[in-house]
Amino acid sequence: MTLIGKLKSWAKLLKMNVLMIWFATKNPQTPWLPKAICIFIVAYALSPIDLIPDFIPILGYVDDLVLLPILIWMAITLIPNSIILESRIRADLWLIQNQSKPKSYLGVLIVVIIWLLMIWLAYLLING
Numbered sequence: 250m251t252l253i254g255k256l257k258s259w260a261k262l263l264k265m266n267v268l269m270i271w272f273a274t275k276n277p278q279t280p281w282l283p284k285a286i287c288i289f290i291v292a293y294a295l296s297p298i299d300l301i302p303d304f305i306p307i308l309g310y311v312d313d314l315v316l317l318p319i320l321i322w323m324a325i326t327l328i329p330n331s332i333i334l335e336s337r338i339r340a341d342l343w344l345i346q347n348q349s350k351p352k353s354y355l356g357v358l359i360v361v362i363i364w365l366l367m368i369w370l371a372y373l374l375i376n377g
Contacts, residue, residue, distance in 0.1 A: 268344065270290055271287075272335075273287050280328075280329075283324055290320045290321060293317070296355075296360055
């Protein structure tokens, strides 16, 4: 398999895992700690804007290539296997029926708040 092929399959798996985690957040049997982590992951991953914009060289892709997979791995290890399996099935059906990913406006809010806090802190440091 070529490098491009491997990257495409990895991106598809990442998309599937985000959808699976999204369905896990909706399951009432998901414990509260994994659910809280999953809500953060889903809000961030499905947000139309990134914490670190992609146009910033190298750093722009760190969140997509490093941070997101680590958070997904952590969530998957904390969620019971029965919920993972059920959520994977629901994610497969979602992709077959809809062919689009949901959007997270909570993620936009989180990213905007973080950016505003960083601007405020920078202002305080400069004018401190």
